[in-house]
Amino acid sequence: MTLLRGLLLSLVILGASCETKCSEPTPPPPVTWTECGGMIGDHPCNFSFKDQEGNDWDLYAHRGSVIVLDFSSMWCGYCKVAAADVQPIMDVYGSRGFIWVTVLIEDSSGNSVSVNEAKRWANEYGITSAPVLAADDSIIDFSAEDGFPVGGWPTMAVINREMIISQGITGWNKQQMVEWIESELNG
Numbered sequence: 001m002t003l004l005r006g007l008l009l010s011l012v013i014l015g016a017s018c019e020t021k022c023s024e025p026t027p028p029p030p031v032t033w034t035e036c037g038g039m040i041g042d043h044p045c046n047f048s049f050k051d052q053e054g055n056d057w058d059l060y061a062h063r064g065s066v067i068v069l070d071f072s073s074m075w076c077g078y079c080k081v082a083a084a085d086v087q088p089i090m091d092v093y094g095s096r097g098f099i100w101v102t103v104l105i106e107d108s109s110g111n112s113v114s115v116n117e118a119k120r121w122a123n124e125y126g127i128t129s130a131p132v133l134a135a136d137d138s139i140i141d142f143s144a145e146d147g148f149p150v151g152g153w154p155t156m157a158v159i160n161r162e163m164i165i166s167q168g169i170t171g172w173n174k175q176q177m178v179e180w181i182e183s184e185l186n187g
Helices: 002-021 077-096 115-124 174-186
Strands: 048-051 056-058 066-073 098-106 132-134 155-159 165-170
Touching (some): 048 115, 066 077, 066 174, 077 098, 077 174, 098 115, 115 132, 155 174, 165 174
Parallel strands (some): 066 098, 098 132
Antiparallel strands (some): 048 056, 066 155, 155 165
């Protein structure tokens, strides 16, 4: 009888252990913020665009990662300089919960970007592990009330793990960007 109780107790413990360790983890519930903006200290407004592979890429689906949003235009020289640094930066920080997102707002003629153009951009600059989004100017708002305040190309925003914009810069400064990325990943 004691052996039977011990056996039953072992089965109960194993079953409880398997329930907690063997089942798939429950993802955190989706979070949306009705009050959002494009300024430092704001939760960024959510957006979704197609990436260079034609897949939907949604900003809020990446909550918990450190994210750089790189708002660029395909005709912009400094955007091209920054694009050449994307994959090397991803190679260093991508495994630590970091994502670089190139949000291409304009093609070389100033129009919305197609998925094929986003793919061409990714191929031209060797971007293999970061999304390049085929976007448009619908997420741009110079007042930052209904979008991101892009006043020049490129404009970068750093989003921390709590989905708050922590830093921003217009233009390209690799050293400053790497410092901000490291600070967010180590903080």
